Amino acid sequence: MLTAEQIAHFHTQGYLVIPAMVDPVYCRTVIAFAQHALNEAAEPIEYEADTHYPGAPNSREAEGGQTARRILQAAARSPLLMNWARDFQLKKILQQFLGDSVYLSQAHHNCIMTKQPRFSSRTGWHRDSRYWNFKQPELISVWLALGREAPENGCLKVLPGSHLWLINSNQLDSDQFLRTDSPENETLLEQAITIELHAGDVLFFHSNLFHEAGNNQTSQTKYSLVFTYRAADNPPLAGSRSASFEEIAM
């Protein structure tokens, strides 16, 4: 169970890291699973080229265009991944934030994120909730580091407390990224902190928390397993992409 301080940290800062929550042996097994999926090009996969983010290849046909970014639909791929998505200890933690009845969304994240050395892109400051459609933008994503995550391989940065900020549309660009060229955002962006993780560390973050990540400048692929959860009384809006996959009760 989390301490009162950990719970308060999540509520005020919008994120919480639990170090060494998962056995590194499990992490290595998931990396091996991911490498096999990449070698087999086992769809569904999102490619760097699909994102059109800075640094991504221009198309799937361009040099590096076959570089994967996310191995999608992770939970349904194997009991290996589903077991962590529905882990008992994880459920107990999520219940402290979301109440007794917690659902795993298969429509969002639900992936092994890969950040590969040669063709990885940079992700600007954004809230995951920008394209998600739920009654409230109050979901929690659970980011399991499968290996070391540091600035040199493109780890996450977050703006602490930004899940509570009121942001005007003129502070965002047309894709709803926080504009880095806006004087209004200067003091906000100065508050950024880097989330360095080791294999087995778990980052919990609110779907309204602004976060960004750089590209991978090392020679090793970075892997993270990421799932998203909601409370029972926060269903996806009917007909939206958020409702397009069955949800799984924890």
Ligand SMILES: O=C(O)CCC(=O)C(=O)O
């Ligand atoms: O690792 C990254 O590049 C960032 C991923 C991310 O922010 C997201 O998928 O929402």
